[in-house]
Amino acid sequence: MALEHGGKTYETDEEGYLVNLSDWSEDLANEMAKADGAALGENHWEVINFLRDYYEEYQIAPAVRVLTKAVGKKLGKDKGTSKYLYELFPYGPAKQACKYAGLPKPTGCV
Amino acid sequence: MADFETPTLKPYPVIPAIEIGSMAHSQPFVAKEDHQQKLGFPGELVDDWENVAVKKLGELVDKSRALRVFLDSCVKCGACTDKCHYYLGTSDPKNMPVARQDLLRSVYRRYYTLAGKYFPSLVGARDMDKSVLDEWYSYFHQCSQCRRCSVYCPYGIDTAEVSMAAREIMDTVGVGQKYCNEIIGKAQTIGNNLGLPEPALADTLEGLEEDIEEETGVVVRMPLDEEGADILLVTPSADFFAEPHVDGLIGYAKVFHQAGLSWTLSSYASEAANFGMFIGSYDNMQKLALRIREAALELGVKRIVFGECGHAWRVAYNFLNTLAGPFDFLDPDYPVPQHICEVTYDLLQRGALKMDPSANDDMVVTFHDSCNIARGSRMGDFEGGQLVIPRAVIKASCNHFVDMPADAIGEGTFCCGGGGGLLTDDLVELRVKGALPRMEALHEVTEHHGVTHLAAICAICKSQFSKILPYYGFEMDQVVSIHQLVSNAIQLDGQQAQ
Numbered sequence: 311m312a313l314e315h316g317g318k319t320y321e322t323d324e325e326g327y328l329v330n331l332s333d334w335s336e337d338l339a340n341e342m343a344k345a346d347g348a349a350l351g352e353n354h355w356e357v358i359n360f361l362r363d364y365y366e367e368y369q370i371a372p373a374v375r376v377l378t379k380a381v382g383k384k385l386g387k388d389k390g391t392s393k394y395l396y397e398l399f400p401y402g403p404a405k406q407a408c409k410y411a412g413l414p415k416p417t418g419c420v
Numbered sequence: 421m422a423d424f425e426t427p428t429l430k431p432y433p434v435i436p437a438i439e440i441g442s443m444a445h446s447q448p449f450v451a452k453e454d455h456q457q458k459l460g461f462p463g464e465l466v467d468d469w470e471n472v473a474v475k476k477l478g479e480l481v482d483k484s485r486a487l488r489v490f491l492d493s494c495v496k497c498g499a500c501t502d503k504c505h506y507y508l509g510t511s512d513p514k515n516m517p518v519a520r521q522d523l524l525r526s527v528y529r530r531y532y533t534l535a536g537k538y539f540p541s542l543v544g545a546r547d548m549d550k551s552v553l554d555e556w557y558s559y560f561h562q563c564s565q566c567r568r569c570s571v572y573c574p575y576g577i578d579t580a581e582v583s584m585a586a587r588e589i590m591d592t593v594g595v596g597q598k599y600c601n602e603i604i605g606k607a608q609t610i611g612n613n614l615g616l617p618e619p620a621l622a623d624t625l626e627g628l629e630e631d632i633e634e635e636t637g638v639v640v641r642m643p644l645d646e647e648g649a650d651i652l653l654v655t656p657s658a659d660f661f662a663e664p665h666v667d668g669l670i671g672y673a674k675v676f677h678q679a680g681l682s683w684t685l686s687s688y689a690s691e692a693a694n695f696g697m698f699i700g701s702y703d704n705m706q707k708l709a710l711r712i713r714e715a716a717l718e719l720g721v722k723r724i725v726f727g728e729c730g731h732a733w734r735v736a737y738n739f740l741n742t743l744a745g746p747f748d749f750l751d752p753d754y755p756v757p758q759h760i761c762e763v764t765y766d767l768l769q770r771g772a773l774k775m776d777p778s779a780n781d782d783m784v785v786t787f788h789d790s791c792n793i794a795r796g797s798r799m800g801d802f803e804g805g806q807l808v809i810p811r812a813v814i815k816a817s818c819n820h821f822v823d824m825p826a827d828a829i830g831e832g833t834f835c836c837g838g839g840g841g842l843l844t845d846d847l848v849e850l851r852v853k854g855a856l857p858r859m860e861a862l863h864e865v866t867e868h869h870g871v872t873h874l875a876a877i878c879a880i881c882k883s884q885f886s887k888i889l890p891y892y893g894f895e896m897d898q899v900v901s902i903h904q905l906v907s908n909a910i911q912l913d914g915q916q917a918q
Contacts, residue, residue, distance in 0.1 A: 368620035418613030419658040419879035
């Protein structure tokens with residue numbers, strides 16, 4: 311599969327995750343969200359940016375608990391819950407947010 | 421994502437009228453070339469694949485007497501037809517266990533029985549061709565290898581073994597399933613199914629230690645790669661990553677802490693789940709099992725304990741010694757390996773843990789027996805221990821426990837709908853529909869007994885329920901880990917009052 315944007319073609323897997331992580335841009339993230347019928351607001355970007363920073367350091371997306379804790383620290387305790395993250399990313403914070411952040415999908419029993 | 425309708429919950433379970441071909445479209449993503457090659461399988465459909473497949477089938481029935489007997493002995497009595505959760509949820513008659521077995525049996529008859537060689541059409545024998553292969557790919561990925569049908573089969577035919585054999589043949593000709601094979605590759609290189617490298621694991625565990633201290637005021641450690649520890653804990657990597665799994669992991673740590681047991685996790689063997697079993701590949705199953713042996717030797721532990729994971733426990737309990745033994749370097753006073761529920765149960769029996777079950781008074785709990793534990797293994801030293809011990813641990817941790825109807829638990833337990841290598845988003849329709857019998861049983865106890873939470877003992881079940889419960893009008897956080905209940909109830913020395 312592939313994603314067309316700005317006259318360029320980007321390779322994706324069957325579910326729309328970017329194959330080459332270096333292809334990612336903010337524009338492309340917005341484009342992927344648009345294709346899912348979603349729009350990325352400031353709150354989404356807080357999460358996406360955290361995911362990208364974490365991935366850069368650890369080569370993997372953070373555990374849900376690590377993510378909720380980080381969001382809680384930054385945006386207040388009431389937002390440091392998986393409920394809040396599911397409101398932002400209804401298909402699951404780990405999976406949907408990773409997709410927009412240009413990271414591979416978490417695999418395993420998750 | 422394909423559109424489909426979630427089945428409606430009826431007041432009592434009904435065997436559905438058949439809908440031919442209703443799930444013929446369902447099939448998971450095919451493994452990429454590099455996923456295949458990492459596991460020693462061809463990257464794409466090989467030349468002369470029909471003969472390669474038939475030859476492999478011959479090898480498998482020669483090697484496994486059980487498989488040959490399963491293929492030879494079915495008398496089409498029909499006892500299994502209404503026992504598969506995927507049939508009950510999808511109405512597709514090919515999801516009746518006998519029909520699923522026949523997909524492979526028809527080819528076996530054609531090439532390996534006298535009648536099938538000479539009078540194929542009289543005995544339902546079929547040539548191995550592309551349409552057969554396509555059907556295999558679809559319907560052998562609609563079997564979660566839960567073995568419920570085998571309980572009701574008068575001959576004990578185990579469809580799980582048939583489905584594992586079919587998947588192995590498909591891998592051998594170059595048609596693998598992406599979800600399983602990508603994961604096995606990760607576990608063999610990085611050490612776990614998630615692909616969680618050591619620094620990320622260390623960081624995650626450190627964060628959890630902080631959480632426990634913040635909550636209880638007690639320093640409870642989550643040791644990683646500590647040489648000289650007594651116990652190596654091998655747990656599904658989902659326990660590090662997902663909810664409610666992680667609350668179970670916290671529970672294990674609290675039990676070890678309070679009992680004064682020295683333990684460690686290993687970053688090299690940071691996965692209990694062994695997906696090699698799902699694809700019927702002994703070699704791949706063995707590679708994953710050997711990592712556990714190597715880690716145990718390296719760290720110099722005396723015991724190996726497994727966390728909450730269904731098929732991991734089946735592989736561990738039944739096959740670990742064959743795959744990676746002998747474990748004569750471990751302490752013979754303890755079972756090799758031991759389940760975390762056995763550890764907690766023994767401590768409870770000895771009065772070594774102080775529990776306050778009122779900590780879970782906000783819940784009325786029921787328990788989902790995992791297939792591979794209920795039907796595929798044992799806990800403790802008495803018959804049925806695998807059914808009794810998890811319940812005893814739950815009951816010691818909470819005051820309100822109600823079992824689901826008898827035909828939906830214990831030996832007759834229904835699969836969560838996502839086991840056997842099917843816990844992937846490309847099969848979500850199958851997963852939702854296959855969960856129907858469990859959802860009906862749950863609905864029964866929520867309606868009549870006020871049950872609020874479903875406790876599970878397997879990483880796959882927990883993830884499956886978190887995803888599927890909302891389709892049936894439940895909340896995703898109604899699923900809890902057994903050791904999450906333990907974690908809430910256990911009284912740690914020096915703990916702050918709640």
